[in-house]
Amino acid sequence: MLDIVGIGALNVDFTATAEKMNKLPADMVKEAMSSFIYGAERLVDKNEIERIMTLLRRDSFRNTLGGSAFNTISAMAALGSGIRIGFSGMAGTTGSKNLSFKGAMDEMSVDNTYLGCCEAESSGLCISINQAGVRSFIHYPGCNSRMADFLRANYEDILQYLVEARMLHVTQFSNHETSVMLEKIIKDARKVNQSLVISCDPGYAWLNNLNIHVEGILRLSDIIFLNEMEFNLLSGERPDLSDLEKAKSVFLKYGRAETKLIVKNETDIKLYSHQDKAATAIGEQTFRIDVISREKISDATAAGDVFAAGFLAALLLNGMDMQPAVELGIKLMRAKLEMAPEELSQELNRIFMEWRSCSN
Secondary structure, three states: OOOEEEEOOOEEEEEEOHHHHHOOOHHHHHHHHOOOOOOOEEEOOHHHHHHHHHHHOHHHOEEEEEOHHHHHHHHHHHOOOOOOEEEEEEEEEOOOOOOOHHHHHHHOOOEOOOEEEEEEEEOEEEEEEEEOOEEEEEEEOHHHHHHHHHHHHOHHHHHHHHHOOOEEEEEOOOOHHHHHHHHHHHHHHHHHOOOOEEEEEOHHHHHHOOOHHHHHHHHHOOEEEEEHHHHHHHOOOOOOOOHHHHHHHHHHHHOOOOOEEEEEOOOEEEEEEEOOOOOOOEEEEEEEOOOOOHHHOOOOOOHHHHHHHHHHHHHHHHOOOHHHHHHHHHHHHHHHHHOOHHHHHHHHHHHHHHHHHHHO
């Protein structure tokens, strides 16, 4: 039995840090940034990925394995917590013999029994630009678009795989068909295992093109992660409302009695949940973040995913106790922002071991 199964798109991330961007000619950067939505995601074709890579020069980018759910389960695996982790998604070619999603999962001891492999097609490709601590990116889905077919072809087996887990962590895919199949299989899994905890990090692309099936996934979710832009989007783009009023509007549409809404802002984490058993009142808890100056941020890519790793790991180990979960998430997220990628796993493990010793 697995403790958590991640389900999400798999992408090769090409990341340009602020340091590298600052070394490029201003007119070149301006032309490239016209393809991006500041602080959010834009879906493009493969030719646009190639154009931006060529324009900004390939040596300006660091390429790594990525995707929101993959980032979260990778960070969770680095903790050395004993949590049993699985993953389901579609892996294609990466363009590098040193980058393999299956190989990485094997190395991390992440079960990948239901990882679909598409050797004739590219994995998703994502270009991420970090400027002043803000991440903007363009995305080509590649073989992630085949996830719906993979779920259909292996439906009963994958359903049983999910039913036997304690928690699912679900993140966005770009095509409509996959959201249809994901809603169906999550709903069927919950019918069989009513104690199954559903965590969802819907992402900008899902929320910007919201359909009834993504809404269905949100309504099934016990935990919903949003950044500030996504929170505003899901609550109807109402700047006149307070954050608590925005949260109430989200709960009115998507909240269950058990729902926890986690909003990741630059200066704090806000947690919203029902205050009473009758689910009539929404409470707000604020956890302050010791803000890092933007000059000290090494790489903001996947910081929110690393927060989710700490938060979910704490819940799996301690039960649904929110405060220590948020606190561990913030500690890991800070490390992600400050640390060089090659040092991150060791630092996440150190932070977790320290947190666990203090919690016992």
